[in-house]
Amino acid sequence: MAPDLDGKRLELLKEAFPKVARVAFLWRPGGARGNRILTDMEAAAKALGVKLLSLEVRSLDDFASAFARAKRDGAQALITSTGPFINTQSRQVLDFAAKNRLPAMYPYSEFVEAGGLMSYAANNADLFRRAADFVDKILKGTKPADIPVEQPMKFEFIVNLIAAKQIGVTVEPNVLVRADKVIR
DSSP, X not given: OGGGGHHHHHHHHHHXXXXXXXXXXXXXXXXXXXXXXXXXHHHHHHHHTOEEEEEEOSSTTHHHHHHHHHHHTTOOEEEEOXXXXXXXXXXXXXXXXXXXXXXXXXXXXXXXXXXXXXEEXXXXXXXXXXXXXXXXXXXXXXXXXXXXXXXXXXXEEEEEHHHHHHHTOOOOHHHHTTOSEEEO
16 A cells, blocks of 8 residues: 555655655565556646656666656755665665755655655555554464555644755645644
């Protein structure tokens, strides 16, 4: 479900910064969803009246050229997709957004806790509690195959006002009040 939230993340980014018209989308093609992730983001961008700049990264060497393209093409904001490859480069991504004063939306709260601006993601504490329920059922004899698959139920929108101040942006107040957590 996490990749399906990219459109919601773009929507929150646009609401927080209504004047943003060009958003760089950092993503890695392939995986279970293939390139559908880009198609979905392009549809969300079109619905929001935003031009999406696709920044594909397939290897570590691609990050520098992707960031150069974002600058060259006039990106006004950044959104990153989910996945371990981009997450392992979080410091590089965070530094790029800060250096270029780009409002950015991330798929995990860890980005925001490390100095990023915003994230919208499943609540990890809730996921761990629910996982413990599964373990409890299994230990009490329930066969794993008999336990239904569940999607995340609780999501968090986190905004880091320290990061906002560092890059010189103001988050729209109507968006800020919707945040589950605000880092000050």
